[in-house]
Amino acid sequence: MEFKTVLTTCPYCGCGCGLLLEILDGRLIGTLPSKTSPVNQGRLCVKGWSVHEFVTSPNRLIRPLVRKADRLVESSWDEALDLSARRLKEIKERHGPDSIAVLTSAKCTNEENYLLQKLTRAAIGTNNIDHCARL
Amino acid sequence: MSKKIKETVRTLLVEGKIRGFLGLIERDGHVMPHLFGDPQELEHLSLGDHGRAGDARYPLNQILIQLMRAYPEETFAVLVRGCDERGLRELFKWQQLREEKVIPIGLGCPEELARACECEKPFPDNLLDGPKGEKVEGQKVARVNAMDIDARLRFWKAEFDRCIKCLGCRNICPMCFCKECTLEEANLIDSGEIPPANPTFHLVRAIHMVGRCIDCGLCEEACPADIPLRTLYKKVAEIVSEEFGYKTGYTVDEKSPFNIIEVK
Numbered sequence: 001m002e003f004k005t006v007l008t009t010c011p012y013c014g015c016g017c018g019l020l021l022e023i024l025d026g027r028l029i030g031t032l033p034s035k036t037s038p039v040n041q042g043r044l045c046v047k048g049w050s051v052h053e054f055v056t057s058p059n060r061l062i063r064p065l066v067r068k069a070d071r072l073v074e075s076s077w078d079e080a081l082d083l084s085a086r087r088l089k090e091i092k093e094r095h096g097p098d099s100i101a102v103l104t105s106a107k108c109t110n111e112e113n114y115l116l117q118k119l120t121r122a123a124i125g126t127n128n129i130d131h132c133a134r135l
Numbered sequence: 136m137s138k139k140i141k142e143t144v145r146t147l148l149v150e151g152k153i154r155g156f157l158g159l160i161e162r163d164g165h166v167m168p169h170l171f172g173d174p175q176e177l178e179h180l181s182l183g184d185h186g187r188a189g190d191a192r193y194p195l196n197q198i199l200i201q202l203m204r205a206y207p208e209e210t211f212a213v214l215v216r217g218c219d220e221r222g223l224r225e226l227f228k229w230q231q232l233r234e235e236k237v238i239p240i241g242l243g244c245p246e247e248l249a250r251a252c253e254c255e256k257p258f259p260d261n262l263l264d265g266p267k268g269e270k271v272e273g274q275k276v277a278r279v280n281a282m283d284i285d286a287r288l289r290f291w292k293a294e295f296d297r298c299i300k301c302l303g304c305r306n307i308c309p310m311c312f313c314k315e316c317t318l319e320e321a322n323l324i325d326s327g328e329i330p331p332a333n334p335t336f337h338l339v340r341a342i343h344m345v346g347r348c349i350d351c352g353l354c355e356e357a358c359p360a361d362i363p364l365r366t367l368y369k370k371v372a373e374i375v376s377e378e379f380g381y382k383t384g385y386t387v388d389e390k391s392p393f394n395i396i397e398v399k
Binding site for chain 1: 154155157162163164165166167168169170172185190191192193194198201202205206209299300301302303306307356357358359
């Protein structure tokens with residue numbers, strides 16, 4: 001038997017609230033706000049309070065899906081990434097880099113977001129990059 | 136202050152009297168709930184004081200309910216203050232925990248914390264460590280009582296207006312154990328509205344605190360909108376005490392007014 005709480009940062013927005021994931025025998029059973037986090041000081045919003053629910057949700061997207069003849073088909077990461085790269089190149093060549101926009105996420109780390117804007121600006125060649133936390 | 140507690144828990148663990156001790160641990164400068172199974176971990180025991188007395192308290196009884204649902208035949212020790220001990224008594228009555236499977240490790244609260252809480256009894260009867268503090272006379276409910284009825288309604292509606300419906304008051308509550316919650320019942324409380332129905336939402340919760348609220352104050356500490364929830368539930372306790380002569384968590388055999396079914 002093992003029960004422990006693991007301190008981590010809320011993945012939902014850019015605030016960075018500290019939360020504790022409650023783990024019983026390796027299963028995620030709940031979330032508590034961290035009382036000692038200087039950011040949220042023991043408080044959370046409704047999304048933070050329920051972060052443990054999405055981890056094991058059956059609706060969670062855990063494998064890449066590729067659209068084939070109007071149907072989404074489970075595929076390998078290699079296939080999905082190759083297809084994305086090929087199509088992005090084709091669109092860029094035919095319609096120019098500004099025909100592409102990239103939306104990134106507050107759920108990513110700062111560093112991941114940096115990399116995506118670098119890819120968008122340097123590789124694709126557009127300034128069309130935005131972020132859900134700026135809505 | 137934790138020496139006696141560490142020694143007592145160590146003995147319980149070594150003698151195999153408990154499967155684990157549910158308490159608080161300090162790690163990397165943070166305080167968090169933890170199930171102590173190895174006596175060596177007790178070196179990092181925390182009593183829930185971080186910057187101020189009792190500012191890093193967590194709903195340990197709520198976690199205990201989850202542990203005992205998974206391991207109903209095991210015995211656990213749990214860190215309790217006066218409020219937590221009142222909570223244990225009610226949870227035994229509501230059959231959420233089994234008394235013979237719980238060993239309370241009692242901690243008395245310092246005066247600073249008792250004053251901040253306006254606590255009626257800042258120590259558990261099973262007092263192992265810490266002070267046996269005095270009852271603190273409350274000012275917060277008295278201030279609300281001093282308003283006339285119209286001013287009082289205006290006061291509460293203005294407070295509830297800031298609610299962002301995070302449900303933190305319910306989520307952190309060690310006495311909220313229902314599988315279905317009225318606050319999520321769409322026929323009673325419209326979903327997708329911020330603030331939620333005012334004052335219905337908060338008054339529904341207040342009524343559900345009858346015979347449940349043990350005045351730990353975790354709800355108010357968890358409220359991002361600084362709603363004085365503790366004052367509201369202290370008022371509920373005052374009414375229940377005056378009208379029904381019931382004080383939540385102070386007796387082991389008496390049932391709360393919501394727990395009595397009279398068949399005529």
